Amino acid sequence: MGEYILETKDLTKYYGKSRGIEDVSLKLKKGEVFGFIGPNGSGKSTFIRAILGLIIPTRGQAQLFGVDALKNGAQIREKIGYIPSEINYYNGMNAKELLRYSARFYKNGGLDKIDQLASRFELNLEKDIEDLSFGNKRKVALIQSVLHEPELLILDEPTGGLDPLMQNRFFELLQEEHEKGTTIFFSSHILSEIQRICQRAAIIKEGKIVKEEDIQELMKKQMKNCRLVFKEKTKNINLPENAQNENWVDNKLSFEYVGPVSNLMEWIAKQDLLDVTIEEPTLENIFMNYYER
């Protein structure tokens, strides 16, 4: 252990008898953008809370920056920026006061960056925390996470409540952080978010890591839900290779496709269509897909 920014070995947490996470072993290299994907309740937040020292693991180890996460928590957290999945701040403060309060805990507080980041995310700093909408609280959290120039960003479902424009700005910010060499641990249940920014990802299900691989690999294996509306009602069509679960309703066809996207597009181009929708399947489908093959 030592060369990784984050390294866990058989990290396990039980809440009484109920499962939190089981034997999670992960390694993150410096500068990597790592995705952590799984459905709600799969243990993503438990893992994050364990490495941040909010909960005490039942067994296993977690090291950050080469030192034990529990013993050296204060020193480690100096170098971490964290966006929790649920944001709760002290009432009776406005956004600016909260950001300043947070910044004062760090050696390198970054007080001077508050205004610039607030205008970038169009956040009104004078508004009281309790009057902020969900999305605006999220902006406070993401500004707060980068103020002290952390070396590791831990993001737990960080885009919830942000509109698409703000999500874009947020991803731009992450890209800048990545270019600066910041390591990013991005937890989400939305696959497209992970694909957008991560190089490698781990899939967690029921507290266990089921797969860890390159995003490119994941995308190749990724299933698409296709819905086509034909001009005329036809049933004598050969579906492309790797299509499954076809279903016809009048002139509408739906199927699932796993394979090279280019083949699919070629096939679609040859059809006589009114409309086409290709979308990401639900996570549940992806998992099903994983187990079937």
Add this chain to the structure above:
Amino acid sequence: MKTLYLKELKRGRKAFFIWTAIVIAFTVMVLSIYPFMEGMGDDLTNMMRNIPDELRKAMGMDEQTWGSILGFYSTYFGIYIVLLTGIYAMSTGATILSKEEKEKTAEFLLTRPLSRQSIFTTKMVSLYTLTLAIIVLQAIVAAISFSVAAETAVDWGNFVTMHIHGAVLILFFTALGVLLSLFLNTKTNFMGLVFGIIFGSYFLNAISKATEETEWMGYMSPFNYVDFNVGDPNYSLNSWSIVVLLVLAMSFILWAASRYKNRDIAD
């Protein structure tokens, strides 16, 4: 550390000012009615005689009690001031850690670069700053009111002893509040519990004083170990009780610290 300390004082300021105002107003009120009571002289002594012995003992009064301003003040101090201040201090103790979890701000606090130990220590220092401040402010106001209201010499030695006894009880309850909060669900309504414990232990002691048969009940109450009966000619500092109560308070805090260190913070 300093950031958190100042923030804690700021967060606690509203409750602190309200409770301090209450105990100070009460002190001033009690001492300003004394001159009228004193004027009632014989009537009062007769009235005292008519109170049943058991009740008088339970209230910690005897015939001399109302003969001096200090005696008069002591009956109010022992009941109201210590109880009110105790309720304030114990409920602050019970919520200073648990409110972070109840209000879900614990996650923010614990992901700052602070160790659990330094969070705990800072919170305890703020808690005892507030507790000692209310105790000292009340005592100062009482002393000033005495100087103004008393027509005869005040036994300042007994005044100080009585306030030390009160302070020790309050410090004890404060520590008990902190410890309890780490054993109970953070969503507990601590105020009810605090009222129950403080009034409960007060009445246990009061009942135990009334008759010999109930004496044993007093051993369970911290009120039994320090007294406010300044009318007693042998009234003096109960040093051993003070040491024991303070050592207990200290061990409650240390126990609480070790529980806090190994605690899962609720989401």
